[in-house]
Structure formats: structure tokens, C-alpha cells
Amino acid sequence: MNLSDSGQESSDEKAFTIPKQTKDLRACQLCGFILTQEQWNKNSQCLNGCSADYTKIFTGVICVMKPSKSWVVKKLGNQRNIHPGLYAIDVQAD
Ligand SMILES: [Zn+2]
Structure with a gap:
């Protein structure tokens, strides 16, 4: 029995x-991101x-799997349609 699909969300x-x-x-x-x-x-x-731009100065990392359902994404002030992946909690500009 194969419970996994093709990997497509x-x-x-x-x-x-x-x-x-x-x-x-x-x-x-x-x-x-x-x-x-x-x-x-x-x-x-x-x-x-x-x-x-991007920066190497950031603190805290969260993993976002389903942005549309994530309250953390909302709390960070990001859009709900962002790309799933790793996000920094606090980013400093260089
Ligand atoms: Zn960005």
C-alpha cells in the first residue's frame, strides 16, 4: 500500500x-526568507x-510548511501566500 502521493502539495x-x-x-x-x-x-x-537585499544578520528561524494556515506567518506580518520554507524571525539591515 502506498500512502504517499507524488510529493505534490x-x-x-x-x-x-x-x-x-x-x-x-x-x-x-x-x-x-x-x-x-x-x-x-x-x-x-x-x-x-x-x-x-539579503543579509547574514538575522536571529531566530522558523519553518513554514503551510503559510495559508500559519498564525506565525501572520504574527510576523508576512503575506499568507508566501513561499513555504525557512524564515528569520528578526532581520537586521546591513
Ligand atoms: Zn523576501
């Missing part, structure tokens, strides 16, 4: 994206469409 959720490693993490200065330096270099901008 329900259509209202975007793909879950997390840093590939714990070194060289950078957080988006606007939404706090965390990726590695290498991953940021591959993306021209934040997956949430922020035009902000």
Missing part, C-alpha cells in the same frame, strides 16, 4: 524550498518577489 501551496546547508545562510531583508548564499546567487530575487 495541494494546489494552493507552493513548493517547499529550504537551504541546502547550514553554512552561509542569508535572509531576505523584507520577508526573512532564508537560503544559502549560493542559492541566492542562482535566484535573481527573493522567491516571494521582494526587491530587497
Whole structure:
């Protein structure tokens, strides 16, 4: 019996994206989305469409699986349609 589906989330959720490693993490200065330096270099901008820069100065990390259902996302002042992944709780601008 195979209980797992193809790995696809329900259509209202975007793909879950997390840093590939714990070194060289950078957080988006606007939404706090965390990726590695290498991953940021591959993306021209934040997956949430922020035009902000990223910073290595941040504290606290939360994992958001379903932004549309997360009260933490709401508390941090982020949009409910943000990308699932790791988010910094407090981000300092460089
Ligand atoms: Zn962002």
C-alpha cells in the first residue's frame, strides 16, 4: 500500500524550498526568507518577489510548511501566500 502521493502539495501551496546547508545562510531583508548564499546567487530575487537585499544578520528561524494556515506567518506580518520554507524571525539591515 502506498500512502504517499507524488510529493505534490495541494494546489494552493507552493513548493517547499529550504537551504541546502547550514553554512552561509542569508535572509531576505523584507520577508526573512532564508537560503544559502549560493542559492541566492542562482535566484535573481527573493522567491516571494521582494526587491530587497539579503543579509547574514538575522536571529531566530522558523519553518513554514503551510503559510495559508500559519498564525506565525501572520504574527510576523508576512503575506499568507508566501513561499513555504525557512524564515528569520528578526532581520537586521546591513
Ligand atoms: Zn523576501
